[in-house]
Amino acid sequence: MQPDTFLFDLDGTLIDSLPDLTTALNLLLSELSLPPLPRETVAQLVGDGATMLVRRALPEKAFSAQQVQRFLSLYQEHMLDETRLMPGIDDFLMKHQGEKMAVVTNKPYDLTLAIICELGLDAFFCAIIAADGKLPKKPHPQPVLRALRELESSSETAVMIGDHHxxxxxxxxxxxxxxxxxxxxxxxxGLAYDYRAETSSDLLRLFPAENPW
Structure with a gap:
């Protein structure tokens, strides 16, 4: 059965936020007199939320909740400097506009909403499920199940689209x-999955719109 409900991860799937995440993280490292990290390294650290990103980037003795908050503050200042839609994503969203689509991310809700609105994505998504301190984060299934409830969709016809395990x-x-x-x-x-998109353009091939225009 072809999916009719599309649940999207945000960073690395819908948007390329790596430059701004790297900027904020390196500003934090600089404040702690630590050397900067290249984007390629930061890319390997993202995917599990801000706390895990900062924890992975800092030496164990330097990590604290205060440093996580400082990172989030720095990121908020720079989160729209270079962040853009992933190439080709806008084509998928335009052709599927009006269908059941949601964002399911581990990024804090207020930052997620600001980015989505600034990039004009709010017109496409009926639900935004982000880290709000109430739901557990992915890989827990609750954010996905919450999105299905808000979209009034069933698991049998939905697909979770993302770049991370x-x-x-x-x-x-x-x-x-x-x-x-x-x-x-x-x-x-090493996990099994149902579909694989080598490029963002593959998404339309995998999930063609019923009424493309």
Whole structure:
């Protein structure tokens, strides 16, 4: 059965936010007199939320909740400096506009909403599920299940689309199909999935719109 409900990860799937995440992280490292990290390294650290990103980037003794908050503050200042839609994503969204689509991300809700609105994505998504302190984060299935409830969709006709194994695990646990986006930052950790998109343009091939225009 062809999916009619599309649940999207944000960073590395819908948007290329790596430059701004790297900027904020390196500003934090500079404040701590630590050397900067290249984008390629930061790309390997994202996918599990801000706390895990900062934890992975800092020496164990330097990590604290205060540093996470400082990173988020720095990121908020720079999160729209260079962040853009992934190439080709706008084509998919335009052709599927009006269908059931949601964002399911581990990024804090207020930052997610600001980015989505600034990039004009709010016209396409009926639900935004982000880190709000109430739901567990992916790979827990609850964010995916919450999106299905808000969209009034069933797991049998939904697909979780993301670039990280946390997306695949969350989708699998929620009983939805999964699509791994190899063009993003993450890795599949050897997990099985239903679809694979080498480029963002592959998404329209995998999930063609019923009434393209």
């Amino acid at each position: 946390t997306d695949l695990r969350a989708g699998l646990a929620a009983g939805v199909k999964t699509c791994f986006c190899a063009f993003g930052y993450g890795n599949d950790d």
